[in-house]
Amino acid sequence: MNRIKEILQRKAEINEMLKDEKRSKDLDYKALETEIRELNEELEELQTRERLMKETEQLNNGEVEGRTIETFNGNNHEKRELGTDSIEYRKAFMDYVLKGEKIPAELRADQVTYTKDVGSVIPETVLNKIIEKIEAVGMILPLVTRTAIKGGVTLPTSSVKPVATWVAEGKGSDKQKKSTGSITFAYHKLRCAVAVSLEVDTMALPVFEATLINNVVEAMTKAIEQAIISGSGTGQPKGILTETPEDGQALDVDEITYQTLLDAEAALPLEYEANAVYCMTKKTFMKYQGIKDADGQPIARVNYGISGKPERVLLGRPVILCNYLDSFSTAEEGSPFAFLFNFSDYVLNTNYQMGVKKYEDNETDDMVTKAIMIADGKVVDKNSLVVLKKGAPTP
Template identity: 55%
Template sequence: MNKKKLLALIAKKNERKQSLVNQGNTCEDVATLRSINAELDTLNEEIRNLQEMADAMPDDPEGDETNLRTAAVNGDIPGVVVSGAQSQQQRKAQDEEGIEYRKAFMEYVLRGTPIPAELRVDANTLTTDVGSAIPTVLVNRIIEKMETIGMILPRVTRTNYAAGVNIPTSTVKPVATWVAEGAGSDRQKKTTGVITFSKHKLRCEISMSMEVGTMAISAFEAAFVRQVSEAMVKAKEEAILTGNGSTQPKGILTETPVEGQALTPAALNYQALVDAEAALPQAYESGAVWAMSKKTFMGFVGMVDDNKQPIARVNYGINGAPERTLLGRQVVLTGDYLPSYSASLEAGTIYAFLFNFSDYVLNTVYDMGIQRKQDWDTEDLLTKAVMSVDGKVVDKNSLVTLAIPTQG
């Protein structure tokens, strides 16, 4: 058999492989899925052996063989790899890997059907109370979704260090000094410290109605990713601002500001903004933004400075999204994470602050699992998504807070 015929045989076997993958996408019977997977394993072994033989053979002199190889590289022959190139069909096949576990996972979430033990052998679990690990393909989609939504989460520094690792952090910024020509300057000593992340278990409860039990796997996965990512983002953002640091990540407002940067203005007025800007060190002002609720921001709208210029502005970018500023500094709305300004708030309550969000590090371990139970009153299926998260401020010099003053 020459190389041309060998590549043609590989192409036929890959066509059969793709047909089996398509059958697996629509198959709902576990026994049939296992039969399909067994045949796929056999085909993969045969294709791998044939491909090794083809790679070891010299090229045929006919031009048709070259065209066949070009077609394989471009993805026209499903599953064929030539000289390290990967076809589009192979990438699709890889995405479909684990379809049996994904279907079993859907059955577990929607109907409580236990995932077969043989499918859970390689599943990563967080802790002993996690009922099932979320399939890797869904974890990746959840992460991508969380990267694009939220008001605060996209602004912080995100890492995925292992728990217990000491991470060095700089506590001061370097400065330059003038020296005479030919003379040297003292080497600057940059003080460093370390932070250590632990594991705080984040559990977000989502509800999937019994009516979704008949949905296709693609619809189920889309709904699952949307609900989990939105719940996770809300819980993370609230912890980034006000987390207690013991059972949650330590929030920005849980830190004690540098002396002179915890302000208690008598009222929500122009002078409060001026004082806050004055308290912010110049070395940290470039990345700092305002954070407050929309209602608090609207309290500044209409105020003017001594030159009758408005101190608050709302512009609309190319995409039509509002861009809010106070004295030229960007404002990030915090939703209901922060209380809105009111004279009736308890003394010491922080209602607005300045901060460079990149100085906050959120560390996440992306092994995700779920717990499941049923609400007997509504018959809804309550699912808790679980992951490990920790976070800390690594440099608090850009933090300036506005709080209600003590009366008296």
């Protein structure tokens, strides 16, 4: 090209000017430096354009065969990974954004990028998170008493305590009998298994496997907590609400009022009120929160501890929220919608703690993720249980 010859000629002239000691004293070095830099940049662009034109012409004429871009790393001979999702392109794109460096020509198309093309230019990365519907679990399990005794072993209980009597001098008291009962823990197996095909397991992202394991563990926790609240006792732990409350500790409620809580507190024996808590759904609690006493103060309070976690209180007593009960508005007549209970009086016995395993089904080649647990649970002392049931509406 004529322009390339002109640039080379001008650079030679500047070089001669710098060699001439007489003329060099009167030169503007800053201007010459700027001119040389601009000439070099222009020359580089022209030479690159000329080289690409020659290669294209040769390729069109069949003089040069198509080449595959490859990299060599030691003795390993591997094809270079291309495409916008390749590690090399993503690094080059990051350098372009942060440092303004151009993306190498072999990693990009020699075209102009418009706004409609942005989706195919930005690296196609995947965020390591799967968005799922959240379920409320894990509120009940930390509150119960956990044991790990052998199945079939009985736990002694007693409902009678000796009574002391005042006696006169030289007199004795009646001998009293101390009787005991027992609670026997059985074997109940809880199992959750999820299978995926071998192809999915091989090609899935690591986040898929991690999420799958979390789902299995969450399902196990939900099943255990559901059994603690309302389990039938046949093939599963016996739930709290399956127990028959003591006389006067099952209340029929036809309307959510302040008097409802007063009746529940009155039904709770004095010796059991220290650690008893309310258990209900959030919708039921919000109905109580709307009630005010005679002084206009709400009877329900929501405090925030040091960690900022809400702490709900009814008449100074903690409230545990869960979704294993019906709300007052949706409960059928005669169904419990809330209860008072000391959860430490419920014993969950686990012979085999929850274990997560992964194995291959030889028949189908499916990869199975499973969790197994052997457990049983029972109420060992029901005297702190006060159940609120939905009664018939007031005519």
